[in-house]
Amino acid sequence: MSSKKKINKKDIGKLLSRWSQQFTVLAPSMESGVATMAEWDGKDTSFLDWYRNTVIPPKANFFPPMEEMFSFQKDREGYHIELPLVNEHKQLIFGIRPCDAKALAILDMTFEEAYEDPYYLAKRNSAVLVGLGCTNPYDSCFCTSLGISPAESTDVDLMLTDIGDQFLIEEVTDKGKELIAKTSGLKEATETDEARAKEAKETSHNKVTRKINTEGIEDKLLACFDDEDYWEKIAAKCISCGICTFLCPTCYCFDINDELVKQQGARFRSWDSCAFPLYTKMPMENPRLEKWRRVRQRVCHKFEFYPMTFNVIACTGCGRCIRLCPVNWDITRVLESLPVKV
Amino acid sequence: MKGITDISHRRRFLAGGNVYLPHIVVIERIIEENPGVRTFHFNFKDEKLREEFTFESGQFGEYSVFGIGEAPFCISSSPTIRDHLEFAVQKVGRITNALHRLGVGTELGFRGPYGNGFPLDFLQGKNLVFVAGGIGLAPLRSLIWNVIDNRDKYKSIDIIYGARSPADLCFKYDLEVWDKDKTVNMVTTVDRGDETWTGRVGLVPKVLEEVAPSASNAVAIVCGPPIMIRFTFPALERLGFTPEQMLTTLEKRMKCGIGKCGRCNIGNVYVCRDGPVFSYAQIKNFISSEY
Ligand SMILES: Cc1cc2nc3c(=O)[nH]c(=O)nc-3n(C[C@H](O)[C@H](O)[C@H](O)COP(=O)(O)OP(=O)(O)OC[C@H]3O[C@@H](n4cnc5c(N)ncnc54)[C@H](O)[C@@H]3O)c2cc1C
Ligand code: SF4
Ligand code: SF4
Ligand code: FES
Numbered sequence: 001m002s003s004k005k006k007i008n009k010k011d012i013g014k015l016l017s018r019w020s021q022q023f024t025v026l027a028p029s030m031e032s033g034v035a036t037m038a039e040w041d042g043k044d045t046s047f048l049d050w051y052r053n054t055v056i057p058p059k060a061n062f063f064p065p066m067e068e069m070f071s072f073q074k075d076r077e078g079y080h081i082e083l084p085l086v087n088e089h090k091q092l093i094f095g096i097r098p099c100d101a102k103a104l105a106i107l108d109m110t111f112e113e114a115y116e117d118p119y120y121l122a123k124r125n126s127a128v129l130v131g132l133g134c135t136n137p138y139d140s141c142f143c144t145s146l147g148i149s150p151a152e153s154t155d156v157d158l159m160l161t162d163i164g165d166q167f168l169i170e171e172v173t174d175k176g177k178e179l180i181a182k183t184s185g186l187k188e189a190t191e192t193d194e195a196r197a198k199e200a201k202e203t204s205h206n207k208v209t210r211k212i213n214t215e216g217i218e219d220k221l222l223a224c225f226d227d228e229d230y231w232e233k234i235a236a237k238c239i240s241c242g243i244c245t246f247l248c249p250t251c252y253c254f255d256i257n258d259e260l261v262k263q264q265g266a267r268f269r270s271w272d273s274c275a276f277p278l279y280t281k282m283p284m285e286n287p288r289l290e291k292w293r294r295v296r297q298r299v300c301h302k303f304e305f306y307p308m309t310f311n312v313i314a315c316t317g318c319g320r321c322i323r324l325c326p327v328n329w330d331i332t333r334v335l336e337s338l339p340v341k342v
Numbered sequence: 343m344k345g346i347t348d349i350s351h352r353r354r355f356l357a358g359g360n361v362y363l364p365h366i367v368v369i370e371r372i373i374e375e376n377p378g379v380r381t382f383h384f385n386f387k388d389e390k391l392r393e394e395f396t397f398e399s400g401q402f403g404e405y406s407v408f409g410i411g412e413a414p415f416c417i418s419s420s421p422t423i424r425d426h427l428e429f430a431v432q433k434v435g436r437i438t439n440a441l442h443r444l445g446v447g448t449e450l451g452f453r454g455p456y457g458n459g460f461p462l463d464f465l466q467g468k469n470l471v472f473v474a475g476g477i478g479l480a481p482l483r484s485l486i487w488n489v490i491d492n493r494d495k496y497k498s499i500d501i502i503y504g505a506r507s508p509a510d511l512c513f514k515y516d517l518e519v520w521d522k523d524k525t526v527n528m529v530t531t532v533d534r535g536d537e538t539w540t541g542r543v544g545l546v547p548k549v550l551e552e553v554a555p556s557a558s559n560a561v562a563i564v565c566g567p568p569i570m571i572r573f574t575f576p577a578l579e580r581l582g583f584t585p586e587q588m589l590t591t592l593e594k595r596m597k598c599g600i601g602k603c604g605r606c607n608i609g610n611v612y613v614c615r616d617g618p619v620f621s622y623a624q625i626k627n628f629i630s631s632e633y
């Protein structure tokens with residue numbers, strides 16, 4: 001018997017309401033014209049019509065743009081440090097795309113390595129990811145070149161596929177299985193449903209037409225690492241705004257700062273970016289003062305250094321940095337124009 | 343390739359199980375080394391931690407001035423001293439200026455120790471040549487005392503230390519002791535002397551070549567301003583030292599100190615996590631020359 005379920009699209013509201021009793025349900029939402037994963041309002045499912053992907057990547061739900069690490073207070077006995085209150089409610093993200101789910105798996109490596117990052121991991125380990133296959137990828141998407149399917153994912157707990165008036169629901173992890181077992185109102189999928197899903201997945205896959213060749217990319221980058229002229233040319237039009245890093249689902253660089261008001265203070269961390277010269281500025285010198293060095297850092301971190309350390313390219317081909325760059329800087333063109341023949 | 347050093351053995355002293363939470367430490371003594379540099383003696387407020395805390399020469403900590411922020415400084419005292427810890431601070435910016443305004447009894451935050459420290463196993467049984475400039479003596483000082491306190495494990499000790507002027511010399515109380523120590527060859531130099539200065543005058547790399555310590559069974563440990571380091575490596579090479587025989591500690595802008603916030607990398611190497619101590623051979627193998 002098939003373990004796959006299905007649900008009518010018009011019943012998605014009911015499903016999310018049910019899950020809301022157990023989780024903080026996050027779903028695609030428009031906030032001031034910017035698509036993001038935000039707490040579901042309990043009724044609106046119109047995102048099913050407009051949602052392609054969010055502008056703000058889901059990393060923001062685990063690693064917020066600004067996050068209090070602790071507060072401190074001074075009294076006669078000295079300083080006292082207090083952790084912020086944690087939201088006991090676990091997050092369920094509904095509709096995460098396969099590329100963004102993979103991005104979280106990539107971030108896990110950094111945040112788990114050697115010293116565990118308690119802020120990220122507390123949110124991450126308790127979360128449930130419900131993936132939604134793409135039916136309408138952007139022409140900037142190139143996930144398939146990074147070994148990611150727009151229709152399938154092993155990085156989510158449940159995976160949904162659009163089969164017309166319904167979604168097919170597949171259990172990917174044990175966590176997903178448990179959730180389904182506790183969720184009423186789902187129907188068993190038929191063989192016809194599964195056949196339709198298979199077809200939908202193929203169509204989806206074929207809609208991602210932008211490609212890059214990642215074979216030997218580490219070696220190619222190594223070979224042209226010191227080609228200053230090339231990097232200068234590549235970096236020429238970049239305005240160092242940092243949007244490509246802030247909105248990249250796998251970028252994780254951060255800054256740490258204090259704030260103090262009348263003996264009461266807090267330490268925060270906030271997203272930072274290798275696009276900024278201040279990021280590496282030291283009292284006497286700055287190793288990445290020149291823009292081309294910063295652009296090289298971003299490209300090589302993703303396609304050379306991260307693979308050297310963690311054996312995975314730190315780019316999912318989500319295409320955000322291409323869609324959202326104000327000067328049309330395009331990472332796929334950079335990677336295709338490396339001045340090496342290997 | 344994982345990090346270039348194995349960090350699995352490093353001891354952690356986590357406050358509340360959270361790597362970002364600082365321990366509270368108290369300043370017990372302040373020494374004015376020169377107008378721009380102060381040494382702080384400090385201790386953990388928590389008695390148990392005073393007993394348990396261990397570190398290696400060359401490791402660093404992240405120190406908080408609450409409300410101003412956090413900055414990395416090496417632990418400048420030797421692990422052989424058990425009753426307190428020390429760090430030395432050169433005034434260059436926001437946090438370092440704030441530190442210089444603090445008095446005895448002030449509470450700071452401390453997390454660490456971080457980084458790899460000097461490889462004692464590799465140094466034992468060798469002739470050691472310490473080459474330092476200015477505040478760069480801080481991390482070497484921890485190692486020098488460590489070595490002197492275990493004197494029979496090491497062969498000869500040369501220390502070549504320089505500063506811009508006699509007034510800029512740090513740790514003068516140590517320099518005097520090492521100068522009197524018959525088992526140590528202490529050479530102090532300044533770029534420019536003054537009326538009272540009777541010692542050597544000359545830049546560190548030049549004086550190093552004059553002193554000309556033998557490279558045989560020796561290791562040179564170098565720390566100072568980047569310009570000094572850049573001239574010291576070639577000077578050592580001319581004396582016959584191989585890149586494997588030269589160690590240094592690198593400095594980068596740092597925030598997290600634990601390989602997460604991203605900024606201290608040189609290629610795939612994170613100075614906070616994989617260093618800050620590297621051999622010149624390792625540095626030459628870095629993908630990037632951004633150091
Ligand atoms: C592993 C390690 C060990 C170290 N050990 C020691 C040690 O033992 N002793 C020691 O004295 N130092 C040591 N340092 C150096 C020390 O960490 C720095 O000097 C210190 O972090 C400077 O902090 P600050 O807040 O005073 O400077 P900052 O205020 O950060 O200023 C530094 C410089 O950056 C510029 N700057 C910073 N932020 C901005 C901004 N927002 N806008 C414009 N300009 C800006 C400033 O102009 C200034 O010149 C060590 C560093 C490392 C990495
Ligand atoms: S978004 Fe574009 S202009 Fe801005 S830093 Fe990135 S590449 Fe440069
Ligand atoms: S580098 Fe660009 S395409 Fe790759 S994951 Fe980041 S934002 Fe997406
Ligand atoms: S200081 Fe944050 S990665 Fe090294």
